[in-house]
Amino acid sequence: MDLPPPLSAADKNSFAYPTIKERLPVILAKIADTLYRTREKIKSQYQDDASEELKSIIGSCSKLRNEVQTNKVAVPLQDSRDDTRVWNQYLQTVTEREGSPPSWFKSPWLYMECYMYRRIQESVEKCKIMKEFDVFGEQKEKSFTDSVYPTEIVMMHLLETQQKIKENAELIPEAFKVFLKVCLWGNKCDLSISGGEDNAQKTSPLEQLDKLEPNILIDNSNVALNHLQSRKCERIDIVLDNAGFELISDLCFAEFLLSAGLGSTIYLHAKAFPWFVSDVTKKDFNWTLQKLGQINHIAVSNFAQLWKERLNNSSWILQVHDFWTLPFDYSQMETYAPDLYQSLQKSDMIFFKGDLNYRKLLGDLKWPFTASFETCLHDFYPAPLCVLRTSKSDVLVGLPEGRDEEIKAQDKDWLVNGNWGVINACLKTK
Numbered sequence: 001m002d003l004p005p006p007l008s009a010a011d012k013n014s015f016a017y018p019t020i021k022e023r024l025p026v027i028l029a030k031i032a033d034t035l036y037r038t039r040e041k042i043k044s045q046y047q048d049d050a051s052e053e054l055k056s057i058i059g060s061c062s063k064l065r066n067e068v069q070t071n072k073v074a075v076p077l078q079d080s081r082d083d084t085r086v087w088n089q090y091l092q093t094v095t096e097r098e099g100s101p102p103s104w105f106k107s108p109w110l111y112m113e114c115y116m117y118r119r120i121q122e123s124v125e126k127c128k129i130m131k132e133f134d135v136f137g138e139q140k141e142k143s144f145t146d147s148v149y150p151t152e153i154v155m156m157h158l159l160e161t162q163q164k165i166k167e168n169a170e171l172i173p174e175a176f177k178v179f180l181k182v183c184l185w186g187n188k189c190d191l192s193i194s195g196g197e198d199n200a201q202k203t204s205p206l207e208q209l210d211k212l213e214p215n216i217l218i219d220n221s222n223v224a225l226n227h228l229q230s231r232k233c234e235r236i237d238i239v240l241d242n243a244g245f246e247l248i249s250d251l252c253f254a255e256f257l258l259s260a261g262l263g264s265t266i267y268l269h270a271k272a273f274p275w276f277v278s279d280v281t282k283k284d285f286n287w288t289l290q291k292l293g294q295i296n297h298i299a300v301s302n303f304a305q306l307w308k309e310r311l312n313n314s315s316w317i318l319q320v321h322d323f324w325t326l327p328f329d330y331s332q333m334e335t336y337a338p339d340l341y342q343s344l345q346k347s348d349m350i351f352f353k354g355d356l357n358y359r360k361l362l363g364d365l366k367w368p369f370t371a372s373f374e375t376c377l378h379d380f381y382p383a384p385l386c387v388l389r390t391s392k393s394d395v396l397v398g399l400p401e402g403r404d405e406e407i408k409a410q411d412k413d414w415l416v417n418g419n420w421g422v423i424n425a426c427l428k429t430k
């Protein structure tokens with residue numbers, strides 16, 4: 001199949017350009033500023049003097065910011081993480097294929113943006129005292145604490161729904177769509193698109209559903225539901241995206257799936273290290289459960305306790321795989337992570353959350369808006385899947401002819417402001 005070209009900052013009309021020109025330098029500057037501003041608090045967390053390592057992380061992020069702004073070439077990683085070899089081998093392959101190393105305003109956006117976050121991790125990997133430090137930790141914690149009100153609302157609704165569907169299974173389809181769409185719109189709360197600026201969910205996520213319904217450009221929720229109800233589904237996977245309210249919405253969706261008998265084991269996939277500012281690491285996941293347990297609210301404390309048990313009794317399985325923080329799109333998973341691909345093949349349905357997952361599912365290529373979602377997955381069919389994504393980048397497929405112009409007339413930034421969402425399902429398996 002002839003593939004379209006990748007999105008790149010070489011195209012000044014793509015969102016890649018303002019992302020690399022403005023947004024990534026802002027994210028890097030915010031790291032340096034936050035670490036400097038909170039230096040005493042950070043150092044107090046370590047017994048040994050972390051001053052030099054803190055200075056080195058700040059210096060590395062500032063140097064990287066300059067590299068982005070002056071369009072330097074990508075250089076090999078120099079830490080000893082397990083994935084370093086794959087990253088450096090790929091860099092060499094691309095350099096030989098293209099005749100020169102990748103650079104910020106020339107090369108594919110997906111590679112360069114992933115490379116930036118891996119370079120940030122390199123600055124931490126080189127440390128001894130601060131080796132586990134999360135440069136985005138403060139921002140992620142704040143996005144959670146700012147979202148306690150909607151968290152209580154959704155979890156109360158979940159508790160009430162669980163009671164109702166026990167008595168009347170006919171309520172399951174409607175309830176499924178409520179939790180699926182709360183999960184979709186939870187993706188608006190992403191600190192990468194906001195450059196780290198506060199964008200926690202502060203209003204009731206249930207009240208906004210009706211208002212946002214017209215902003216769902218493609219809604220395959222019935223396809224996903226019918227698939228889940230058409231057989232005895234055992235394993236359902238959720239490839240997580242952002243910490244904060246989005247994670248809460250994902251966990252409520254996961255709990256609903258089990259309560260409604262739509263699955264019996266939920267695999268939850270988190271990131272191996274801090275990624276795209278707000279993506280969930282295992283540490284974020286466990287911190288969130290621990291914080292939920294401290295909230296004095298009947299539904300919240302009920303689920304915090306239950307969810308810790310689920311991790312112990314394996315009805316929820318939290319997994320981390322390095323592939324999710326490599327620069328490859330998902331058509332390359334079978335090559336670079338056959339173990340992960342084979343594991344996902346055992347799933348009855350994989351839910352992918354968020355814009356970066358959507359971009360990786362479609363190769364971050366410049367597909368026409370009317371291209372078929374199934375075709376654009378180009379070779380990635382491990383199991384039936386459904387992606388829940390608010391649009392924050394130029395790639396979007398599956399629209400009828402002319403629909404893009406209609407939406408653009410309503411909202412010129414419709415592709416990148418997170419106000420429009422898609423629920424795309426594909427049941428094809430290879």
Ligand SMILES: O=P(O)(O)OC[C@@]1(O)O[C@H](CO)[C@@H](O)[C@@H]1O
Nearest residue numbers: 190192193354355356357392393
């Ligand atoms: O995957 P998420 O959290 O929904 O979105 C992350 C993200 O918005 O950051 C990039 C811009 O820096 C986007 O293209 C990318 O999708």
Ligand SMILES: [Mn+2]
Nearest residue numbers: 241242276279
């Ligand atoms: Mn994210």
